[in-house]
Amino acid sequence: MTSTAPVRTGRPGTIGGVVGAPPASRATELVNRVRGGADSAPVEMKAPFTGLTTATLPQATDADTRAAFARARSAQRSWAQRPVAERQRILLRLHELVLRHQDEALDLVQIEAGKARLDAFDEVSATALVAAYYGKHAAKILAPRRAPGVLPLLTKAGELRHPKGVVGVISPWNYPLALTAMDVLPALVAGNTVVQKPDNQTALSALWLHELAERAGLPVEAWQIVLGRGSRIGDALVEESDYLCFTGSTPTGKQLAGRIAQRLTSYSLELGGKNPMIVLPGADLDRAAAGAVTACFSSAGQLCVSVERIYVHDSVRDEFTRAFAEKTAALRLGGSLDYGPGMGSLTSAEQLAAVRAHVDDARAHGATVVTGGRTRPDLGPLFYEPTILTGVTERARVFAEETFGPVVSVYGYTDVEDAIERANDTPYGLNASVWCGDGTEGWEVASRLKAGTVNVNEGYAATFGTVGVPMGGMKDSGVGRRNGAEGLLKYTEAQSIAVQRGLRLRPFRGMPPGLWAKGMTAGMRLLRRLPRR
Known part of the structure; x- marks a missing residue:
């Protein structure tokens, strides 16, 4: 796995030329x-x-x-x-x-x-x-x-x-x-x-x-x-x-x-989320592996919609895992303020401890670390390598608990029904990803996943960036939506106003209520037949 150490630079946004703190005067202005x-x-x-x-x-x-x-x-x-x-x-x-x-x-x-x-x-x-x-x-x-x-x-x-x-x-x-x-x-x-x-x-x-x-x-x-x-x-x-x-x-x-x-x-x-990714047999495996790197390790996995579980059809699982591991191992780690490193660090000591605990527990329960699985103190205090696990069993905490870090488990499946069932077998339902060769098949599988957003041949960015559609979670992943019309209307109170002219919505003086009800019944049947406006 390649890496870049935190660098020295004289560019704005550093203090004393060392990356890691904004200029004191600018921080003070903001505070x-x-x-x-x-x-x-x-x-x-x-x-x-x-x-x-x-x-x-x-x-x-x-x-x-x-x-x-x-x-x-x-x-x-x-x-x-x-x-x-x-x-x-x-x-x-x-x-x-x-x-x-x-x-x-x-x-x-x-x-x-x-x-x-x-x-x-x-x-x-x-x-x-x-x-x-x-x-x-x-x-x-x-x-x-x-x-x-x-x-x-x-x-x-x-x-x-x-x-x-x-x-x-x-x-x-x-x-x-x-x-x-x-x-x-x-x-x-x-x-x-x-x-x-x-x-x-x-x-x-x-x-x-x-x-x-x-x-x-x-x-x-x-x-x-x-x-x-x-x-x-x-x-x-x-x-x-x-x-x-x-x-x-x-x-x-x-x-x-x-x-x-x-x-x-x-x-x-x-x-929270424990977001799944399904790789169908017809998917372009090289594209899917590259997409998985982004889906799993962007922001060091500290993204609510990042993928933590990957289900790959048994016929292509080994090939996908090899390609995924190669691309993950090539990901550059570092802490410079430029576009060189592909992954940064975790944000807090608490997150680092949580990631280490999940990986160590998975190892103890028989999982295999395909790549990663180590802290990187040579780069900085909170760096952890992007990690791929296989052989994870239900006894391991990482199987069902959200890690919120650069750790993903790869599983095989036998048929699409099996993959959908296992992807949905979680109390969470925030995001999901489907990789396929046939877009129609991908859309059909996506529609059956219990997640607020599902991306086909993408990890999360397609729905995340499409501001015109709502984003949010099902089940224990949340209530309500952000983005789209719903993300605006939720901040409003709806008020209905109706102005009635002429005919009152009650019987005329002297009209038997039963006769009024019959007339209204006939009117409602007529309204049903009128063309929609």
């Missing part, structure tokens, strides 16, 4: 955007590549967080009164700013999350795509909708969409830029204001987008960012939000859902 930090114990964050300090972050208290909601609530009415077209223009300006200043974003995402640069670019492109999609389509999606009235010509009916109010967003550390954009931008363009709690580890990336949004014309109070410990400010986020959007673990999501239910407010949750 100063945070209002509130009365907690007496600030948090010092470290860069995964090197362990160098990226920033010292103030931590909000419960009172700080409630004050942020108060400011957002005060600003929401005037923000919602702005024409949708004006809100759209802000998103389109943000789209251009993100692309123009992407180098700084790439540095920040790499430094904070430990990603390879190409994986960081996925975040930049996703952010730009989301801004462009809602910048172009929000007005049409949110427009008042006419509906056929109960009595043609006499009943005028329609549907309006009103913003929820103040949306709370709890963002994870693994995709700090893309998931901020996917959750915050549609909430804003729908007329809501937002209070976001990004993870401390990758807070600077969210603050960078926040800065650009204000440069694009977003009012200062419309998007509040609070940094803090969930144990200190979680109550405020749940109790003050008119809608809560959470991305994280399934156990935490279930706890939040139970608490939100007591308030009868709405929420969306993107949670």
